[in-house]
Amino acid sequence: MKKLEQEFYLRSAILVAKDLLGKYIVKEDKNGIISGMITECEAYMGINDKASHSYKGKITKRNKTMFHEGGCAYVYMIYGMYYCINVVTEKEDVPEAVLIRAVQPLVGLDIMSNNRYGRDYEELNKKEIINLTNGPGKLCKAFDITKVNDGNDLCDGKIYISENENEEQKKLEVISAPRIGIDYAEEAKNYLWRFFIKNNIYVTKK
DNA sequence: AATGCGATTCTCT
DNA sequence: GAGAATCGCATTT
Numbered sequence A: 001m002k003k004l005e006q007e008f009y010l011r012s013a014i015l016v017a018k019d020l021l022g023k024y025i026v027k028e029d030k031n032g033i034i035s036g037m038i039t040e041c042e043a044y045m046g047i048n049d050k051a052s053h054s055y056k057g058k059i060t061k062r063n064k065t066m067f068h069e070g071g072c073a074y075v076y077m078i079y080g081m082y083y084c085i086n087v088v089t090e091k092e093d094v095p096e097a098v099l100i101r102a103v104q105p106l107v108g109l110d111i112m113s114n115n116r117y118g119r120d121y122e123e124l125n126k127k128e129i130i131n132l133t134n135g136p137g138k139l140c141k142a143f144d145i146t147k148v149n150d151g152n153d154l155c156d157g158k159i160y161i162s163e164n165e166n167e168e169q170k171k172l173e174v175i176s177a178p179r180i181g182i183d184y185a186e187e188a189k190n191y192l193w194r195f196f197i198k199n200n201i202y203v204t205k206k
Numbered sequence B: 001a002a003t004g005c006g007a008t009t010c011t012c013t
Numbered sequence C: 001g002a003g004a005a006t007c008g009c010a011t012t013t
Helices: A013-020 A109-117 A126-130 A136-143 A167-171 A183-190
Strands: A024-029 A032-044 A073-078 A082-089 A096-107 A159-162 A174-177 A194-197
Touching: A013 A032, A013 A082, A013 A096, A024 A096, A024 A136, A032 A109, A032 A136, A082 A136, A096 A109, A096 A136, A096 A194, A109 A136
Parallel strands: none
Antiparallel strands: A024 A032, A024 A159, A032 A096, A032 A194, A073 A082, A082 A096, A174 A194
């Protein structure tokens, strides 16, 4: 499987977000390879987007990796208990990013299952299988992605995105919807900058 | 199916 | 000191 190169990321977050659907996120973990197909993501469009951590262009300790050149991971903690992973896009100092909100588990099912529930995949019930990675905090737990991965290079590192060579990806139907959890963002909360694969069950909200 | 709430701690003002 | 790009569980419909 071919790892995506930096050119892919040097575009607007909206374009990258749509193109990420159906591709594979991969982590070379100490326990083995973990991988899932990206089913849902959201674009955060930088200094003019009220929902973005980089709104108004202010750099803080938390958000500084958003200002890096596209092709690295922005990982932050939320609600004191969870991590979320974003793909940084655009050139340096254009602080856009794509939040990976859900994936469909493919490889390393037992690793994910143990990270989330402390037991093997075979032991899970139907609900637990769906809930393995259908949310930004959930998939980070399953992949063991934490603040140590903030700033990681996606083009040359243990975490990366791979091309999907299957035919299925070319036939994907994409739905656009409002982003989740940004009620404070005034007019920006209605922008249709969340994208997900139609009819896929591994998404947070249809 | 939808709504409500508590958890828990980091980050920024 | 407030609020957060969330989750899981309980309760209600």
